Amino acid sequence: MKHRLTSTTRVMKFVIGAMIAAVTGFSAPVQASSVALLLGPGIAGNGGSNPIGLPPGLTDIAVKYVTSGGSELTLSVVPGVLFGKRYVDGGFYTSLGAGILVSASGVGLGAYSSFGYVSGSGSGIHFNAEYTQTIGANGKGWTAPGAGRIGAVWSF
Amino acid sequence: MKRCTFGACLIMAFLPLLMSSAYAASSPAFELGIAGVTGGDDHADPAALMRATLGNSFHGQMLLYGADFGPVSARTIMLSGGSVANLKGFERLQTQFGLTLMDEYIGIYSSTRKRPDQTDQPKISKHNLNIGAMMGLRFQALQKSNYTASFGWESHLFLAGSAGFYLVFGVKQAWYASVGVSI
Numbered sequence: 198m199k200h201r202l203t204s205t206t207r208v209m210k211f212v213i214g215a216m217i218a219a220v221t222g223f224s225a226p227v228q229a230s231s232v233a234l235l236l237g238p239g240i241a242g243n244g245g246s247n248p249i250g251l252p253p254g255l256t257d258i259a260v261k262y263v264t265s266g267g268s269e270l271t272l273s274v275v276p277g278v279l280f281g282k283r284y285v286d287g288g289f290y291t292s293l294g295a296g297i298l299v300s301a302s303g304v305g306l307g308a309y310s311s312f313g314y315v316s317g318s319g320s321g322i323h324f325n326a327e328y329t330q331t332i333g334a335n336g337k338g339w340t341a342p343g344a345g346r347i348g349a350v351w352s353f
Numbered sequence: 354m355k356r357c358t359f360g361a362c363l364i365m366a367f368l369p370l371l372m373s374s375a376y377a378a379s380s381p382a383f384e385l386g387i388a389g390v391t392g393g394d395d396h397a398d399p400a401a402l403m404r405a406t407l408g409n410s411f412h413g414q415m416l417l418y419g420a421d422f423g424p425v426s427a428r429t430i431m432l433s434g435g436s437v438a439n440l441k442g443f444e445r446l447q448t449q450f451g452l453t454l455m456d457e458y459i460g461i462y463s464s465t466r467k468r469p470d471q472t473d474q475p476k477i478s479k480h481n482l483n484i485g486a487m488m489g490l491r492f493q494a495l496q497k498s499n500y501t502a503s504f505g506w507e508s509h510l511f512l513a514g515s516a517g518f519y520l521v522f523g524v525k526q527a528w529y530a531s532v533g534v535s536i
Contacts, residue, residue, distance in 0.1 A: 249521075
């Protein structure tokens with residue numbers, strides 16, 4: 198029991214540390230703020246993804262907000278609510294961070310990384326595709342939900 | 354490992370090296386490691402890793418894992434190749450993108466059926482070949498002289514045929530630790 202509490206404490210320290218690092222900011226290029234609506238089935242830890250619902254269900258949707266400083270907030274049921282930092286290189290980006298993970302085995306904490314593509318730069322509406330991988334733990338052990346999604350991003 | 358997959362393993366094991374030698378760059382590095390691979394179900398299989406990196410730009414990699422369950426033998430080979438680049442603002446953290454060729458083999462063997470050379474002959478066997486995209490992170494934890502120690506975290510995505518229209522895909526997520534030498 199003591200060992201489990203210690204492990205949980207370490208995970209929480211890591212998550213909080215990653216969030217602080219993301220907020221205080223590693224060096225990242227200045228970019229436009231954006232809001233994205235992405236659609237695609239989540240991978241909840243019970244095999245691959247199921248087909249996207251027509252119309253998309255709640256687990257098929259992610260909303261992302263990215264500040265001009267590169268801080269990124271992801272709101273989704275699967276893989277969860279994530280906060281991190283986005284590093285842009287041309288049209289491609291990589292995001293690193295941590296948050297609350299949701300999978301078939303429950304709710305937990307963990308880290309994530311996203312790999313994505315935005316079709317254009319500057320203000321306007323652009324195409325956005327992204328895959329998010331996570332790794333974390335919940336009360337039943339480790340978990341690694343993810344999601345591959347496509348949609349539109351509005352940069353302003 | 355059964356004979357029918359051993360030849361394929363051998364050929365695929367050398368493909369990363371062949372792919373790397375196609376690029377005229379300096380200081381190739383070779384790594385061996387251990388990995389955990391999950392198929393999206395929160396269950397990880399232990400795997401062996403072979404990796405070749407050229408310069409800091411290109412890599413070829415093979416993940417091999419499998420298990421025997423009584424008469425059932427399963428083997429999976431994932432062969433990846435692509436580019437590696439430092440993540441902006443980080444000295445030791447890299448992103449990697451590429452393609453993956455995966456061969457999932459399953460065979461059901463019966464000890465009463467033998468080949469002429471007395472090795473077991475499968476009653477049923479099947480290779481499932483898939484090609485997909487690979488993306489991931491890689492952290493170089495240590496570099497001393499010509500020796501390195503690295504950690505990796507990557508996902509391999511495979512569209513599920515025509516169901517890919519509905520964004521259905523299979524995923525293999527892998528974590529690894531490796532040690533290597535550059536020559």
